[in-house]
Amino acid sequence: MGSSFRDCQAWKDEALPLTTSSNEACKLYDAILTQYVKWRNDDTLGGIEGCMSAIQTADPNFVMGHVISTGLELVATTSSPRLDGRLAGAVKRTVELASSQDISPREKLHVKAVELFSHGNFPKACEVWEDILLDHPTDMLALKFAHDSYFYMGAQVPMRDSVARVLPHWKPHMPLFSYLKGQYSFGLLETRFYDQALKVALEGLTLTPDDAWSVHSVAHVYEMKAEVDKGLKFMESREKDWQRSDMLASHNYWHWALYFIEGEQYEAALEIYDSQVFKRCKASGAMLDIVDACSMLYRLEMEGVCVKDRWRELLQVTRPHTDDHVTLFNDLHFLMVSLGANETAASRRLLEGLQDLAKEPGDNHQHQLAQRLGVPMCNAMTEYQQGNYSQAVALLYPLRYNMVDIGGSDAQRDLFNQLLVHAAMKSDNKKHQKLARCLLVERDAVRPNSPLTLRLMQKALALHD
Known part of the structure; x- marks a missing residue:
């Protein structure tokens, strides 16, 4: 492992000591952290996965090695510890290792946060990461895990302030500054x-x-x-x-394609979907890549673009995740695909699974939100797909100011604002048609000169004149 990564002494010098005597393990921890922060698998290091294997070899009992490896797998949201015995076992092993060793209070808190996250208790996990940052503001792993978790909760202000609080403690010479x-x-x-x-x-x-x-x-x-x-x-x-940055490239291509969709350049958007977004999501299996593919097709379909065959291809990627229910945001995106591909059984299974979990959510933050937010949003999408537009509006409209809680960014969630507008425009209820125009006026006020808004306004007028 190269000299650029921090060894035992270097971590100690930064007041972030790691409980291991292996310099190699410390450097590998730094290598994994660096790739996570940069959104880039470094092939010369064997990527994040290669480093995770190597850190196990360097020191199988290195608690923070387990924290970063298991934590990253959890935060990726690609598999549920509720269903995945190996992942649940990794969490258990981390907790057991921590209780059998004399580790620092900071490391103990890291273990606690990962365990809380694995139970779906995102808010409590964030409280623990913030507890770490209070005493150790330069702990990048705590900062990044908290950042990602706030994002999954749609906790926009905490996500901003979490970074603002630690900024003065970081100096330009520090790694990853x-x-x-x-x-x-x-x-x-x-x-x-x-x-x-x-x-x-x-x-x-x-x-x-x-x-x-x-x-x-x-x-x-x-x-x-x-x-x-x-x-x-x-x-x-x-x-x-x-x-x-292979872990973010597909998402940045998605952003590029959104400009094309906004500007009615659908062929250019489809070109990005085919050559980058779908290709990458199929190869990586990464959740961010998958939800981007789902969202892109759904937006194009709302715009009247035929994407039928692409839904069926994408279903092969999303179907294995039907029972995961790690986040509501992911569930809603999987549902787009099963609805788009007319795969009724998969849609029903997803919705029924979510309804079951909502009955006894325990500490799982996402399952707690399922009854009042996730399930009605899923139902609204289903009604829209079946042509029951007034029913879709009735379900979606009361939730519009709570939808932030499903997580993701404003740009990602805008899909649901667009869905409400389309449903209201297509509804045969005169009040809904009026609502569509009001929503578009409101949209224009905060995002002036949007070609998409202008297009929808013209459509609304043409439909109801």
């Missing part, structure tokens, strides 16, 4: 401070031009302000930089 810019910028834009978010993201890119998360923040700002031309130019000019 520049990547805080992208993280902070993302929190700023999700709380609608677009100008400040853009400034901070560009500072990040000045320090590290290939920081894909800062690129991603800039893409969001242009998306939320409907500055299509700026967005297209920016993504194209930086493609060589952000494309290298």
Whole structure:
């Protein structure tokens, strides 16, 4: 393991000591953390998976090695410890190792947070990570795990403030310092401070031009302000930089495609879907890649583009996740695919599974939300698919200000705002048709000059004149 990664002494010098005598294990921990923060598997290191195997060999009893490896698998949301015995066993092993060793209070808290997250208790896990950051503001793993978990809860203000609180403690010479810019910028834009978010993201890119998360923040700002031309130019000019971050490349291509959909350039959007988004999601199996593919097809279909065969292909990727129910956000995206592919059995199974879990959610934050949010949203999508537009509006409209709780970004959740508009426009209820026009006026007020909004306004007028 190269000299650029931190050994036992280096971690001690940064007041973040790791309980292991293996320098190799410490360096591998740093290597995994670095790849996680950069959204990039470094092939020269064997990628994150290669480093996870190597860290086990270097010190099989290294608690923080287990914390980062198991934690990353959990935070990826690609499998549920409720169903996956191996993953549940990994959590159990981490907890047992921690209780049998004399580790630091910080490391004990890390173990506790991972265990809470594995039970679906995202809010409590975040409280524990924040507890760590209070005493150890430069603990990047605690910061990143909290950041991702806030994102899954749609906790926009905590996501922003979590980074703001630690920023003064970081100094430019510290490893991974520049990547805080992208993280902070993302929190700023999700709380609608677009100008400040853009400034901070560009500072990040000045320090590290290939920081894909800062690129991603800039893409969001242009998306939320409907500055299509700026967005297209920016993504194209930086493609060589952000494309290298394999864990985020597909998502950045998704952002690029959103500009094309906004501008009614459907063929260009489909080209990105076929050559990048679907291809990558099939190869990686990563959840972010999968939900992007789902969302893209759903948006194109709402715009009247025929994507029938693509739904069937994508179903092969989403179907194995039908019973996962790790997050409501993921469930809603899987449902888009089974509905789009007219796979009634898969749709029913997903909905019934979610309803069952909602009855006795325990500490699982997502299952607690299922009854009042997840299930009615699933039902609304099903009604829309069946042509029961007024019923879809009746289900979705009362939830519009609570939908943030399903997690994801404003840009990702905008799909559900669009769905409500389409349902209201197509409804034969005159009140709903009026509502559609009101929603579009409101949309235009916060996102002026949006070609998509203008298109929908013209459509609404044509339908109901």
